[in-house]
Amino acid sequence: MERHRFEIRGVVQGVGFRPFVYRLAKRYHLRGMVFNHAQGVTIDVEGENGTLESFLQALQTELPPLAQIHSIQIESLPVAGYSDFKIQPSRRVAEHFTLISPDIATCSECLAELFDPKDRRYRYPFINCTNCGPRYTITSDIPYDRPNTTMASFQMCPDCQREYDDPMDRRFHAQPNACPRCGPQVWLLDAKGQRVEASDVIQATVDFLKCGKIIAIKGMGGFHLAVDATQEEAVQRLRWRKHREEKPLAVMASDLEKVAQFAWFSQTEANLLTSPQRPIVLLKKKPQNSIAPSVAPNNKYFGVMLPYTPLHYLIFQDDFLALVMTSGNLSEEPIAIDNAEALQRLSKIADYFLFHDRDILIRSDDSVCRIFADKILPVRRSRGFVPLPIHLSPKFEHQHLPSVLGCGAELKNTLCLTKGDQAFVSQHIGDLENLETWQFYLEIYEHLRKILEITPQVLAYDLHPQYLSTQWALEQEIPHKIGVQHHHAHIAACLAEHGISEKVIGFALDGTGYGLDGNIWGGEVLIADLQDFVRVAHFEYLPLPGGAQAIKEPWRMAVSYLWKTFGNQMWNRALPILQKWDTKATEFLVQMMQHRLNSPLTSSCGRLFDGVAALLGLRQRVSFEGQAAMELEMHLESDSGRYATEWTEQDNTRQFLIAPLIEDLVADIERGVFSSTIACRFHNTLVRLFTETAIWLREQWGINLVALSGGCFQNVYLLSALLQQLQKRDFKVLIHSKVPPNDGGISLGQATVALGKYLAQKN
Numbered sequence: 001m002e003r004h005r006f007e008i009r010g011v012v013q014g015v016g017f018r019p020f021v022y023r024l025a026k027r028y029h030l031r032g033m034v035f036n037h038a039q040g041v042t043i044d045v046e047g048e049n050g051t052l053e054s055f056l057q058a059l060q061t062e063l064p065p066l067a068q069i070h071s072i073q074i075e076s077l078p079v080a081g082y083s084d085f086k087i088q089p090s091r092r093v094a095e096h097f098t099l100i101s102p103d104i105a106t107c108s109e110c111l112a113e114l115f116d117p118k119d120r121r122y123r124y125p126f127i128n129c130t131n132c133g134p135r136y137t138i139t140s141d142i143p144y145d146r147p148n149t150t151m152a153s154f155q156m157c158p159d160c161q162r163e164y165d166d167p168m169d170r171r172f173h174a175q176p177n178a179c180p181r182c183g184p185q186v187w188l189l190d191a192k193g194q195r196v197e198a199s200d201v202i203q204a205t206v207d208f209l210k211c212g213k214i215i216a217i218k219g220m221g222g223f224h225l226a227v228d229a230t231q232e233e234a235v236q237r238l239r240w241r242k243h244r245e246e247k248p249l250a251v252m253a254s255d256l257e258k259v260a261q262f263a264w265f266s267q268t269e270a271n272l273l274t275s276p277q278r279p280i281v282l283l284k285k286k287p288q289n290s291i292a293p294s295v296a297p298n299n300k301y302f303g304v305m306l307p308y309t310p311l312h313y314l315i316f317q318d319d320f321l322a323l324v325m326t327s328g329n330l331s332e333e334p335i336a337i338d339n340a341e342a343l344q345r346l347s348k349i350a351d352y353f354l355f356h357d358r359d360i361l362i363r364s365d366d367s368v369c370r371i372f373a374d375k376i377l378p379v380r381r382s383r384g385f386v387p388l389p390i391h392l393s394p395k396f397e398h399q400h401l402p403s404v405l406g407c408g409a410e411l412k413n414t415l416c417l418t419k420g421d422q423a424f425v426s427q428h429i430g431d432l433e434n435l436e437t438w439q440f441y442l443e444i445y446e447h448l449r450k451i452l453e454i455t456p457q458v459l460a461y462d463l464h465p466q467y468l469s470t471q472w473a474l475e476q477e478i479p480h481k482i483g484v485q486h487h488h489a490h491i492a493a494c495l496a497e498h499g500i501s502e503k504v505i506g507f508a509l510d511g512t513g514y515g516l517d518g519n520i521w522g523g524e525v526l527i528a529d530l531q532d533f534v535r536v537a538h539f540e541y542l543p544l545p546g547g548a549q550a551i552k553e554p555w556r557m558a559v560s561y562l563w564k565t566f567g568n569q570m571w572n573r574a575l576p577i578l579q580k581w582d583t584k585a586t587e588f589l590v591q592m593m594q595h596r597l598n599s600p601l602t603s604s605c606g607r608l609f610d611g612v613a614a615l616l617g618l619r620q621r622v623s624f625e626g627q628a629a630m631e632l633e634m635h636l637e638s639d640s641g642r643y644a645t646e647w648t649e650q651d652n653t654r655q656f657l658i659a660p661l662i663e664d665l666v667a668d669i670e671r672g673v674f675s676s677t678i679a680c681r682f683h684n685t686l687v688r689l690f691t692e693t694a695i696w697l698r699e700q701w702g703i704n705l706v707a708l709s710g711g712c713f714q715n716v717y718l719l720s721a722l723l724q725q726l727q728k729r730d731f732k733v734l735i736h737s738k739v740p741p742n743d744g745g746i747s748l749g750q751a752t753v754a755l756g757k758y759l760a761q762k763n
Helices: 017-026 052-059 108-114 158-165 200-211 232-243 266-271 310-315 339-346 435-452 466-476 484-500 553-571 576-581 583-594 607-613 627-635 661-672 677-701 716-728 741-762
Strands: 001-011 031-037 040-047 069-077 085-087 186-190 215-219 224-230 251-252 280-282 301-305 325-328 352-356 366-371 375-380 404-406 415-419 424-425 458-463 480-484 502-515 518-529 533-539 646-650 652-655 705-709 731-736
Touching: 001 052, 017 031, 017 040, 017 052, 017 085, 017 533, 031 415, 040 052, 052 069, 186 200, 200 215, 200 224, 200 310, 200 352, 200 716, 215 339, 224 232, 232 325, 232 652, 266 280, 310 576, 339 352, 352 424, 366 716, 404 741, 415 435, 415 741, 424 741, 435 466, 466 480, 466 576, 480 484, 480 741, 484 502, 484 518, 484 533, 484 705, 484 731, 484 741, 502 607, 502 677, 518 607, 518 677, 533 677, 553 583, 553 607, 553 661, 607 627, 607 661, 607 677, 627 677, 627 716, 652 661, 652 677, 677 716, 705 716, 716 731
Parallel strands: 031 085, 215 352, 251 301, 280 366, 404 458, 458 480, 502 705, 533 652, 705 731
Antiparallel strands: 001 040, 001 069, 031 040, 186 352, 215 224, 224 325, 251 325, 280 301, 366 375, 404 415, 415 424, 502 518, 518 533, 646 652
16 A cells, blocks of 8 residues: 655646546545645545556546646655545645636536526526636635635525535536526616516527617626627617727627638637637638628628627527627726626617626636637737736746736736746736726736735836836835836747747837837847847837827828938829828928927837838728738738838947838839739838848847747738748747737736846846
């Protein structure tokens, strides 16, 4: 006989891990116990020689669907003479540190029960088990037990309690376990808060949707605003009420067969659509489809997801092609989660409200992804992925490290907390431009700090002095504060998710980031690692006429590029953009730039995309961030041409010149070349420029590893073409697959740089 104690760390609570261990122990005739605690799971087990080895192997290879083991510590102990194997109650330990599962889509077994008329949970909107359902968004503390969730107020009926207590049952210790007799319920209200009397609330909701009504539906991580995606007038009404002029709206379809009627998808995309995470996946539109044009105007893609709650499945029992399922908020506000809050904030948008009484503790938007090179490329990381950690570089293993808070950027904000060699990036928080989003930021910080039991000893923040997150960080009574340059954070985030700490050639291409010289960076090439960087190349500086207004009005950037290239001769060019705008307005912009009035300097690649989009007549003003660049990518048609590139070189730093590119591009416009061809040639020019730069830097620095980060790499044409050219020249290239390349990954980069600097100082 022998006895071992296994200490398991990972996602091992609320995922059916203990009953799995119990069944394995019975299979191998072992005795002992298993119990949860705030650091993970302990298994104390004894049996005959050799059996424990088979038990350990099965423990790692036959895991429940949602369980993840990150580490196992094994200790041999004297045989205790246990008489049986038992699942014991959760225990408290001094330090909390366990991993809570993300919210997971309804599993196939629960779905079968949902639509089985003989099952006691037939058509029950809150059916779940240990393999599916809400987790993170209903959890207030750890260990993950029912009293620490928003299900604490629902006392289980005898039947549910019996399932909950039976180690052989699929619902053993499923904390949200409930049924129609003892669990949450749904009801329907109108926009005035009056209850809608209906014998079948779900069917009434379906009937309203068919009539073109807008329904606010309480889901797993917040409210959706739903409308029939095939009714153009209804979709336009939703846009008008929500103040969302043109930004694409996500749609939900019942299954892959329905999706195939309006979008193309590969097997990899199908796998992601049907995965337990159920993100929104960007799929190419089919040319002839029945989805309303206003769902995704001027875009070649739909954002598509499949149902992930029982309530969704019940609604989709009816024959909808697709429903718009967009965040339940006004533009740029956080998603609503509370019934009263939703009624107050959304009553001028929604015609009806489908409520339930299972409280949502933490807001969590739908994640957004696309498939690139058969891997996930995140656009927004949230529901389904948070709060799983990202394991950092091996250089951080077995080190005594401080906990770091990466405060994130101003736009697409997330925050990041580290514990040891693990980084916990929050769900998407949004743009920190209003009080509601800032309050959400503070809520997420406090919640993650609580469930991870982390008190940050170091704050890492963006250098921009006007960012709310930066101002807040500098006010905190934490002695160690580290400012991290925005584009260094981009590259560090890419390194962090790959577990790499060595120096790389980093291309950080985006719209805005505060530079070390006080100018606005955005077209940067860095030699960087996890503690420092050298700026080795960038676009030359141009004025940003009107400051932030030039981001909202790309035509201003077009004028800036024309003036930089042609000076006063720009007025002699036969360009539609100069005829479109009043001469006085254009002359005023030039005067602003000449006298440096509200015209900060920028090296931004994102602004170059904006300016070219405006020159081609695609977009003069934008209604959401990145719109002009996105439409430029959507507009291009394949062409092998490209434009001239030149640079100056000083002190081993290259400055990419704008004039040669703009001269060639303007000449194409004047010759009447198709704008779609010009758009492609522009992209090809950047690919060649960056490829040649990488080759030059490899010769200078002896580095063969390239990292691509920043919002511009959401552009799949640019990313694909540059990746292909770099790999063709034997570069090893790192791209994002765990956090977005946009500012949603900045907090991870900040935190990792802070850890890198800490280790450098320590050593």
